[in-house]
Amino acid sequence: MPPKAKITKEMILNTVLKITKETGFEAVNARSIAGRLQCSTRPIFTCYENMEELKKEFLDFAYEYYNRYVIDFSHTEDVSPPLLLPLSYLAFAEEETNLFKLLFINDMDLNMTEAKDFYHESDNEKRAALFSKTIGVELERAKVIFLDLFLYTHGIAVLTAAKKISFDRNHAEKMLMNLLSALIHQEKPDAPQR
Numbered sequence: 073m074p075p076k077a078k079i080t081k082e083m084i085l086n087t088v089l090k091i092t093k094e095t096g097f098e099a100v101n102a103r104s105i106a107g108r109l110q111c112s113t114r115p116i117f118t119c120y121e122n123m124e125e126l127k128k129e130f131l132d133f134a135y136e137y138y139n140r141y142v143i144d145f146s147h148t149e150d151v152s153p154p155l156l157l158p159l160s161y162l163a164f165a166e167e168e169t170n171l172f173k174l175l176f177i178n179d180m181d182l183n184m185t186e187a188k189d190f191y192h193e194s195d196n197e198k199r200a201a202l203f204s205k206t207i208g209v210e211l212e213r214a215k216v217i218f219l220d221l222f223l224y225t226h227g228i229a230v231l232t233a234a235k236k237i238s239f240d241r242n243h244a245e246k247m248l249m250n251l252l253s254a255l256i257h258q259e260k261p262d263a264p265q266r
Contacts, residue, residue, distance in 0.1 A: 079115035
């Protein structure tokens with residue numbers, strides 16, 4: 073009789089990813105993971121002290137999945153560079169609804185008392201700096217535009233994930249470009265209209 077395969081953290085995280093994508097993170101528990109892996113719950117608690125530890129590691133794993141999604145989107149879609157993040161975010165909300173809800177609604181690690189709090193998250197600071205170079209607007213002004221564009225996009229994405237509106241790439245791109253042009257013009261009136 074061959075020895076049983078060793079259950080690894082990677083196997084567990086990939087299983088949690090599959091369950092989350094299919095039915096939502098609410099369906100994830102030790103039994104559902106064990107059922108998919110065809111093992112007892114013991115290997116799960118050998119790898120993780122408890123389900124909270126697993127969830128914390130899974131959130132990082134799922135966020136990396138989202139980052140790969142954005143990179144793949146940039147390689148497969150013809151997108152104006154300043155609209156890459158907003159359009160990929162909207163597509164993710166439509167295509168990976170359960171993951172979007174987990175990462176960007178239920179467990180979004182963003183506490184904003186003031187608008188500037190958006191930039192306490194280091195990824196947002198880096199993205200805003202790249203965005204600034206892409207649109208040719210000084211960083212502090214670009215950060216205002218980037219945040220406004222994010223808030224607008226997030227609203228559309230939440231409505232898309234909730235199935236309240238349907239995602240239409242061309243229409244969304246036009247809406248986002250119109251908003252972006254207006255925001256750039258507001259922060260830099262001498263900028264050419266797009």
